[in-house]
Amino acid sequence: xxxxxDVSARSSQPLFSLDQRTVIAWVLFxxxxxxxxxxxxxxxxxxFRPSATFPLERGEWTxxxxxxxxxxSNTWAVIRNTVVYSFGTLLLAVxxxxxxxxxxxxxxxxxxxxxxxxxxxxxxTPVFATALGWVLLAGPxxxxxxxxxxxxxxxxxxxxPFNIYTxxxxxxxxxxxxxxxxxxxxxxxxxxMDPSLEEAGATAxxxxxxxxxxxxLPLMLPGILAVVIYFGIAVMESFEIPLALGVTAGVxxxxxxxxxxxxxxxxxxxxxxTAATFGIFAxxxxxxxxxxxLWLIRRANKxxxxxxxxxRPKLVKLGNWRYLALGLIMLYMFVKVIMPFSMILYASFLDxxxxxxxxxxxxxxxxxxxxxxxxxxxxxxxxxxxxxxVVLSAASITMLLVTAVSWASVxxxxxxxxITNTLTFLPLAIPGVIVTLAFFLMFLPTxxxxxxxxxxxAFLARFLAYATRLMYSAQVQIHKELEEASLVSGIGNxxxxxxxxxxxxxxxxxxxxxxxxxxxxxxFTTPLLIAxxxxxxxxxxIYGRFEGGRFxxxxxxxxxxxxxxxxxxxxxxxxxxxxxxx
Amino acid sequence: xxxxxxLEMEYSTDRGPVxxxxxxxxxxxxxxxxxxxxxxGCGKTTTMRCIAGLETPKKGKITIGSDVVYxxxxxxVVPTHKRAVGMVFQSYAIWPHMSVYDNVSxxxxxxxxxxxxxxxxxxxxxxxxxxxxxQLAQRPAPQLSGGQQQRVALAxxxxxxxxxxLLDEPLSNxxxxxxDEMRAELKELVGRMHITTLYVTHDQVEAxxxxxxxxxxxxxxxxxxxxxxxxxxxxTSMFAANFVGKMNILTGIVKAHExxxxxxxxxxFGQLAVKLPEWxxxxxxxxxxxxxxxxxxxxxxxxxxxxxxxxPLIASSFVGDSVExxxxxxxxxxxxxxxxxxxxxxxxxxxxxxxxxxxxxxQADQAPEAEASSAPV
Ligand SMILES: Nc1ncnc2c1ncn2[C@@H]1O[C@H](COP(=O)(O)OP(=O)(O)O)[C@@H](O)[C@H]1O
Ligand SMILES: [Mg+2]
Numbered sequence: 023x024x025x026x027x028d029v030s031a032r033s034s035q036p037l038f039s040l041d042q043r044t045v046i047a048w049v050l051f052x053x054x055x056x057x058x059x060x061x062x063x064x065x066x067x068x069x070f071r072p073s074a075t076f077p078l079e080r081g082e083w084t085x086x087x088x089x090x091x092x093x094x095s096n097t098w099a100v101i102r103n104t105v106v107y108s109f110g111t112l113l114l115a116v117x118x119x120x121x122x123x124x125x126x127x128x129x130x131x132x133x134x135x136x137x138x139x140x141x142x143x144x145x146x147t148p149v150f151a152t153a154l155g156w157v158l159l160a161g162p163x164x165x166x167x168x169x170x171x172x173x174x175x176x177x178x179x180x181x182x183p184f185n186i187y188t189x190x191x192x193x194x195x196x197x198x199x200x201x202x203x204x205x206x207x208x209x210x211x212x213x214x215m216d217p218s219l220e221e222a223g224a225t226a227x228x229x230x231x232x233x234x235x236x237x238x239l240p241l242m243l244p245g246i247l248a249v250v251i252y253f254g255i256a257v258m259e260s261f262e263i264p265l266a267l268g269v270t271a272g273v274x275x276x277x278x279x280x281x282x283x284x285x286x287x288x289x290x291x292x293x294x295x296t297a298a299t300f301g302i303f304a305x306x307x308x309x310x311x312x313x314x315x316l317w318l319i320r321r322a323n324k325x326x327x328x329x330x331x332x333x334r335p336k337l338v339k340l341g342n343w344r345y346l347a348l349g350l351i352m353l354y355m356f357v358k359v360i361m362p363f364s365m366i367l368y369a370s371f372l373d374x375x376x377x378x379x380x381x382x383x384x385x386x387x388x389x390x391x392x393x394x395x396x397x398x399x400x401x402x403x404x405x406x407x408x409x410x411x412v413v414l415s416a417a418s419i420t421m422l423l424v425t426a427v428s429w430a431s432v433x434x435x436x437x438x439x440x441i442t443n444t445l446t447f448l449p450l451a452i453p454g455v456i457v458t459l460a461f462f463l464m465f466l467p468t469x470x471x472x473x474x475x476x477x478x479x480a481f482l483a484r485f486l487a488y489a490t491r492l493m494y495s496a497q498v499q500i501h502k503e504l505e506e507a508s509l510v511s512g513i514g515n516x517x518x519x520x521x522x523x524x525x526x527x528x529x530x531x532x533x534x535x536x537x538x539x540x541x542x543x544x545x546f547t548t549p550l551l552i553a554x555x556x557x558x559x560x561x562x563x564i565y566g567r568f569e570g571g572r573f574x575x576x577x578x579x580x581x582x583x584x585x586x587x588x589x590x591x592x593x594x595x596x597x598x599x600x601x602x603x604x
Numbered sequence: 605x606x607x608x609x610x611l612e613m614e615y616s617t618d619r620g621p622v623x624x625x626x627x628x629x630x631x632x633x634x635x636x637x638x639x640x641x642x643x644x645g646c647g648k649t650t651t652m653r654c655i656a657g658l659e660t661p662k663k664g665k666i667t668i669g670s671d672v673v674y675x676x677x678x679x680x681v682v683p684t685h686k687r688a689v690g691m692v693f694q695s696y697a698i699w700p701h702m703s704v705y706d707n708v709s710x711x712x713x714x715x716x717x718x719x720x721x722x723x724x725x726x727x728x729x730x731x732x733x734x735x736x737x738x739q740l741a742q743r744p745a746p747q748l749s750g751g752q753q754q755r756v757a758l759a760x761x762x763x764x765x766x767x768x769x770l771l772d773e774p775l776s777n778x779x780x781x782x783x784d785e786m787r788a789e790l791k792e793l794v795g796r797m798h799i800t801t802l803y804v805t806h807d808q809v810e811a812x813x814x815x816x817x818x819x820x821x822x823x824x825x826x827x828x829x830x831x832x833x834x835x836x837x838x839x840t841s842m843f844a845a846n847f848v849g850k851m852n853i854l855t856g857i858v859k860a861h862e863x864x865x866x867x868x869x870x871x872x873f874g875q876l877a878v879k880l881p882e883w884x885x886x887x888x889x890x891x892x893x894x895x896x897x898x899x900x901x902x903x904x905x906x907x908x909x910x911x912x913x914x915x916p917l918i919a920s921s922f923v924g925d926s927v928e929x930x931x932x933x934x935x936x937x938x939x940x941x942x943x944x945x946x947x948x949x950x951x952x953x954x955x956x957x958x959x960x961x962x963x964x965x966x967q968a969d970q971a972p973e974a975e976a977s978s979a980p981v
Pocket of ligand 1: 647649651
């Protein structure tokens with residue numbers, strides 16, 4: 023019944039009068055333009071202002087920031103670091119994700135459905151938690167792995183052999199972190215390919231591996247490349263691990279460079295112009311990358327299954343190798359989830375950090391104080407409440423806005439709704455750090471700076487693209503005659519929207535809402551950039567202790583955050599499943 | 605009851621405006637079953653959607669009962685939900701998140717004239733009983749077959765007792781056997797309720813068998829309007845003649861035009877006795893148009909009888925209830941339906957006679973279209 027409606031033609035629609043629809047279209051346009059275009063204008067303006075001026079203040083304009091960016095001592099080092107960091111991460115993560123996707127999707131590896139649900143655990147845990155866990159494991163002095171190796175081999179040195187505070191360390195931790203999301207996208211690339219193309223190859227007498235090499239791979243290549251480029255951009259612009267590990271390592275990348283410019287505390291460093299200029303370069307990189315990505319996606323979609331049937335191609339029989347395959351997957355889960363989390367959990371019960379190695383068990387300073395501290399409202403409770411307020415409002419407002427935007431662009435179809443819909447994709451090209459930086463520049467001179475509202479607005483802009491994509495495709499699936507049938511039978515505009523349209527969109531709405539709640543709550547980028555002492559979130563509290571070397575307190579807070587997130591996701595998914603059944 | 609005057613509707617598309625309806629007028633008296641019949645894309649659905657208020661026309665006036673619901677001159681546009689019509693969509697548009705019962709009772713509870721739960725239940729169940737779905741009231745809508753969905757859509761449209769029922773090709777998504785059954789059932793149901801009905805279809809059998817009145821639409825215009833018998837037996841345009849059943853066309857020149865009916869038209873194959881309309885005059889080129897089932901054939905034997913034409917029989921096919929003969933009229937095919945019990949031999953000459961009153965005479969300037977549409981389909 024939910025047949026795809028004809029989207030190629032424009033026509034007048036019955037829901038709301040013509041004038042009302044025009045008003046709706048313009049209101050939505052201004053909301054989206056405010057979230058997407060305005061901050062960019064501020065950033066561009068800021069890049070042409072001398073130091074110690076605000077973007078739109080009166081006063082002189084200058085071009086000096088652009089050459090200055092390339093004259094500062096470490097710019098080239100920053101660019102080199104960013105490139106090495108991105109490529110290194112992809113080099114490590116792509117084979118892992120591709121291998122996992124192939125094993126879980128196209129082979130008869132044991133316990134497949136269990137693996138699928140297990141992969142969502144690393145997805146809802148903060149990137150920062152993995153970083154924290156690996157600092158405890160492979161910190162050069164007291165990292166548990168290092169201590170063990172030194173103990174077992176009787177090495178005298180007080181350092182190494184591993185050091186997580188290096189470029190290699192950053193690459194390994196980042197790669198482990200992006201594998202689950204990458205796996206998810208690759209699985210859909212594998213799944214959406216029309217299996218009849220492959221079968222045609224097999225029917226023509228080609229061997230299994232030949233078909234894989236000559237048919238399957240070339241067909242999937244655009245899809246895979248698109249995923250790789252998408253994550254390439256994501257890593258290039260990522261902030262959390264470069265901050266957690268790169269600072270100590272002395273490895274600065276674009277995002278951390280920007281962060282240090284705008285958070286610099288020495289009085290004369292009030293120079294947002296340079297930060298904005300860096301931001302513009304990063305945004306251009308992102309836009310270029312996303313263009314390639316979109317181009318590849320269009321090519322990849324040519325070969326996808328259009329029936330929508332969940333067709334499963336024949337699985338590759340692995341024989342006894344299946345257990346090895348399962349072992350490899352488990353190894354990944356162990357390295358990504360179990361090892362870092364057991365360390366965080368362990369550390370959260372300590373007074374001060376002591377690695378758990380033989381011979382020192384007696385000296386372990388067990389305590390519950392860290393958790394007691396979490397019940398101190400001024401320390402943790404307030405930030406938890408702030409986080410809840412921010413993520414719940416951000417998720418609800420974003421979803422309401424994008425529902426309206428998608429409805430308008432599917433049903434109203436004027437040039438203005440088309441532009442609005444296109445604008446929502448812009449944040450996809452512009453990384454979180456830059457979006458946040460732009461809002462920082464825009465609101466710095468206003469009273470909103472330092473309030474939770476600003477953080478909510480920044481999250482709105484960051485999740486706009488993802489949420490719009492989700493809601494747009496859900497809306498397209500709803501035949502417009504379902505709404506019309508309601509109007510014809512005498513039900514008014516608002517009732518029709520609520521009882522028919524919104525009700526049918528509910529599963530997609532809740533999915534998007536849950537996605538934003540969890541992804542905003544585990545995000546460290548936006549709060550670290552724009553929260554102030556009056557608007558601290560849990561992320562700020564954790565990073566503050568981490569930076570101060572107080573790992574046990576940071577760990578306890580992290581444990582609390584992860585537990586809350588996992589519970590929310592668990593309950594959320596259950597109720598979404600229930601709403602789908604109803 | 606329903607009055608549509610000079611209705612015009614344009615869609616704006618990326619490739620410029622599409623004139624879907626180009627000036628349509630018709631009137632449906634209360635209690636009548638009126639059908640818009642025409643090929644796909646001729647503007648039937650658009651006309652219906654304008655009446656329901658789902659599209660805003662460019663020009664014209666629409667009156668339902670005593671209410672003007674659209675008038676371009678007076679700038680009146682009544683929104684859809686205030687128009688008191690019931691509509692069955694071609695896709696049925698059953699709300700998939702509701703049960704059968706909820707689909708039918710939802711408009712009663714939330715619609716224009718909200719009624720209380722108890723009464724709504726009574727009316728919804730009455731409508732469901734009418735379409736024989738009372739047993740399935742609690743079933744979730746997605747678990748229905750095509751025929752059942754169609755009935756739910758109908759029950760939903762009639763439960764709140766609208767003044768006007770709009771049906772957009774309600775049978776076209778059903779398989780052939782079910783379609784035949786539902787056709788009779790629908791006609792009977794609507795007749796029993798005395799509800800004014802506007803029906804849209806591209807199927808001539810549906811149109812002719814169900815309607816009090818049929819309007820043949822072509823390219824955004826109504827070509828002919830009248831009772832089903834007139835539409836079939838006295839088409840006034842070549843398009844109507846060809847769209848509603850098969851037609852044979854011969855060109856000729858008026859030979860004699862007599863008041864007593866002894867008129868003849870000279871064709872390339874002989875003279876045909878016909879009944880001429882007023883406008884025809886001697887020596888005028890005209891078209892002689894007749895349906896395959898009106899002509900009779902006899903094996904040519906000696907002199908050609910008066911008022912008949914002689915043609916070679918090139919092929920025949922036995923289809924059970926009749927035999928279809930194909931005659932060659934100078935490169936054009938003439939089709940004739942014959943009695944299945946007597947089969948004429950292939951490749952012989954036959955004499956063809958049509959009763960004069962069953963021949964239609966049309967002006968020859970319609971010829972180009974006649975050529976185009978008389979090609980074997
Ligand atoms: N939403 C639309 N946008 C643009 N053109 C349309 C739209 N709907 C219908 N048309 C065009 O209008 C004409 C009439 O369509 P329609 O009323 O649906 O015909 P019918 O119901 O008789 O098949 C067709 O040429 C069709 O292509
Ligand atoms: Mg139609």
